[in-house]
Amino acid sequence: xxxxxxxxxxxxxxxxxxxxxxxxxxxxxxxxxxxxxxxxxxxxxxxxxxxxxxxxxxxxxxxxxxxxxxxxxxxxxxxxxxxxxxxxxxxxxxxxxxxxxxxxxxxxxxx
Amino acid sequence: xxxxxxxxxxxxxxxxxxxxxxxxxxxxxxxxxxxxxxxxxxxxxxxxxxxxxxxxxxxxxxxxxxxxxxxxxxxxxxxxxxxxxxxxxxxxxxxxxxxxxxxxxxxxxxxx
Numbered sequence: 001x002x003x004x005x006x007x008x009x010x011x012x013x014x015x016x017x018x019x020x021x022x023x024x025x026x027x028x029x030x031x032x033x034x035x036x037x038x039x040x041x042x043x044x045x046x047x048x049x050x051x052x053x054x055x056x057x058x059x060x061x062x063x064x065x066x067x068x069x070x071x072x073x074x075x076x077x078x079x080x081x082x083x084x085x086x087x088x089x090x091x092x093x094x095x096x097x098x099x100x101x102x103x104x105x106x107x108x109x110x111x
Numbered sequence: 112x113x114x115x116x117x118x119x120x121x122x123x124x125x126x127x128x129x130x131x132x133x134x135x136x137x138x139x140x141x142x143x144x145x146x147x148x149x150x151x152x153x154x155x156x157x158x159x160x161x162x163x164x165x166x167x168x169x170x171x172x173x174x175x176x177x178x179x180x181x182x183x184x185x186x187x188x189x190x191x192x193x194x195x196x197x198x199x200x201x202x203x204x205x206x207x208x209x210x211x212x213x214x215x216x217x218x219x220x221x222x223x
Binding site for chain 2: 004031033035043049050051055056058088090092096097099101103105107
């Protein structure tokens with residue numbers, strides 16, 4: 001069965017650079033959530049979209065932005081990267097009242 | 112959003128039944144309870160979801176008392192591969208978009 005696909009799986013960037021993380025949903029899933037998970041921490045909600053419109057925001061820095069495209073894939077754009085942005089980034093997608101399915105994550109390392 | 116409280120860690124042995132309880136005192140009428148499992152460096156994996164009473168699937172059972180202020184995830188006959196962090200989430204699953212908030216999960220360690 002198709003799952004949530006995230007790319008890239010690993011990303012190394014230098015401080016002050018920009019990174020773009022991508023999330024491809026399960027077919028017919030119209031909601032996407034983004035999370036940041038630091039080492040030894042619980043997933044922190046960043047932002048969500050429903051039908052290509054921003055739905056809710058969590059602890060997302062102003063340096064980050066995201067959008068959901070017409071094909072329902074989503075991208076998380078991160079600028080002016082800091083060492084503290086190093087983390088696992090997950091997206092999750094759902095449709096209607098179904099449970100949310102998570103991708104395998106993108107490990108971002110800022111050096 | 113209903114805040115959840117779980118034990119930080121639990122230990123068990125292979126073959127035992129494990130029960131993890133989550134408190135959610137301010138759960139709202141439309142909220143459902145969902146449990147996820149997470150292995151290191153992997154995305155959380157859905158285990159089970161329920162609204163009231165008891166729900167059972169092939170991997171777990173979920174018990175929810177009448178007042179819905181808590182819930183208990185029951186894992187029958189755990190194995191070493193069940194060692195993971197377990198999260199209880201509470202929210203309106205019919206909410207289009209919204210938030211799925213993770214609290215502090217329970218780190219389950221299964222020993223031989």
